[in-house]
Amino acid sequence: MTTTVEEILERKSHAVIRDPEVAPIVDLREELFELEARGEVIVQRVPENHVEVTTKFGRKKKIPIDHTWHHKSCGQCGHIPGYTSSIFWLHRQFDLDYLDPKDQTSCTGWNYYASGASNATAQAAVMSRNFAAAYETGYFPMIHCGTSYGHYKEVREQLIHHKGLRDEVRRVLDKMGKPLVIPEELVHYSEWIHVMRKRIAEKQTVDMSAITATVHPACHYYKIVVEDAIYDPEIYGGQRMATVTATLQALGMNVADYSTWYDCCGFGFRHILVQRDFTRSFANLRKIEVMKNEVNPDVTVTHDTGCVTTLDKSQFAAKAHDRKVGIPVLSDAQVSALAMGAHPFRVVQMHWHSTDWRPFMDKLGVDWQKYWDEFQGDLELIRSGQKAGITWEDADKPVVNVA
Numbered sequence: 001m002t003t004t005v006e007e008i009l010e011r012k013s014h015a016v017i018r019d020p021e022v023a024p025i026v027d028l029r030e031e032l033f034e035l036e037a038r039g040e041v042i043v044q045r046v047p048e049n050h051v052e053v054t055t056k057f058g059r060k061k062k063i064p065i066d067h068t069w070h071h072k073s074c075g076q077c078g079h080i081p082g083y084t085s086s087i088f089w090l091h092r093q094f095d096l097d098y099l100d101p102k103d104q105t106s107c108t109g110w111n112y113y114a115s116g117a118s119n120a121t122a123q124a125a126v127m128s129r130n131f132a133a134a135y136e137t138g139y140f141p142m143i144h145c146g147t148s149y150g151h152y153k154e155v156r157e158q159l160i161h162h163k164g165l166r167d168e169v170r171r172v173l174d175k176m177g178k179p180l181v182i183p184e185e186l187v188h189y190s191e192w193i194h195v196m197r198k199r200i201a202e203k204q205t206v207d208m209s210a211i212t213a214t215v216h217p218a219c220h221y222y223k224i225v226v227e228d229a230i231y232d233p234e235i236y237g238g239q240r241m242a243t244v245t246a247t248l249q250a251l252g253m254n255v256a257d258y259s260t261w262y263d264c265c266g267f268g269f270r271h272i273l274v275q276r277d278f279t280r281s282f283a284n285l286r287k288i289e290v291m292k293n294e295v296n297p298d299v300t301v302t303h304d305t306g307c308v309t310t311l312d313k314s315q316f317a318a319k320a321h322d323r324k325v326g327i328p329v330l331s332d333a334q335v336s337a338l339a340m341g342a343h344p345f346r347v348v349q350m351h352w353h354s355t356d357w358r359p360f361m362d363k364l365g366v367d368w369q370k371y372w373d374e375f376q377g378d379l380e381l382i383r384s385g386q387k388a389g390i391t392w393e394d395a396d397k398p399v400v401n402v403a
Helices: 005-012 028-037 074-079 081-093 109-113 120-137 146-161 163-176 189-202 245-250 276-294 305-313 315-320 332-339 358-364 368-383
Strands: 042-044 050-054 060-064 068-071 140-143 181-183 212-216 299-302 329-331
Touching (some): 028 042, 028 146, 060 189, 068 120, 074 081, 074 305, 081 189, 109 146, 120 140, 120 146, 120 181, 140 146, 146 163, 146 181, 146 305, 189 245, 189 332, 212 245, 245 332, 276 305, 276 315, 299 305, 299 332, 305 315, 305 329, 329 332, 358 368
Parallel strands (some): 042 181, 068 140, 212 299, 299 329
Antiparallel strands (some): 050 060
């Protein structure tokens, strides 16, 4: 039976009831532990040092603080490397134990959404191989990419509910000598930043109270397996996800609302890969120009690789047509690192962003030219062979202090 638009609107007209006992979904962890009891899978538990947060329907989700295995993002590493380095820099500032693995593969999620991936077994086997690799190290997986996070949540549900798929994946893993492991929770890095936001604010060296920001919530985070996203009654009355907005508020920013907050960034799961012109039009006309006209923010902040890439790197095309654009786009990890005094280029890597970020840095009171000159000095040393590259010793110490 097809669900009508009227039925959907009627359902959405009711307030969300945040009681896990009456939630319109089931807690997958119960089924997961039943599978483990029957010897079908291994469930990797969240480490003891964790914080419990409330999800959309009131379930408590465990977010690990340390001893984490970082599932990096192809898009971050390829388009926005300052995203990944900021996440690691934040962990180092708090002296938290983490592992940057060398044997992680792509999740293949982008191919999946563009109909380029092979089959369900292959998709599930890729996820399971990465989770087995994390389990073998003893570190708990933390996923950087929103695409990987949303895609893995879908695959996890398929694996839990379909014995045939589990059997096929197990045969693939057997050939690699790896166990079938499913983590107790699937954790996105922005959830870690969310639970760390007050500790980040305590180490803040850059005053951000003059900044007005907008938030773009990533579809992969809160529209796929919606019951797993973090909600807080103090953030939009608990009617929207709390991650990112709560972090920016903790850092003292003015978070402004705009009418198309619910819309996709334009990435569209597959449009960026097969209909790029549509993506660029959508990103500029439905998101950036609306923010500009309604709020005129200094920056817009999101928490997914595809969203930062799409919103930031689509604006050049609209600028060429004299459209009303020009909002720098950063991740919550980069903004948090900037707030704690991270080097704007050695760590946050602002130079990888396409939209002009200099007015935002000026408003923060950050002498970006000084740090750019330092970074150019690094490059001269590397070119002349006096230095192999920038190390954590070059970047660990906070350098910006204007609070």
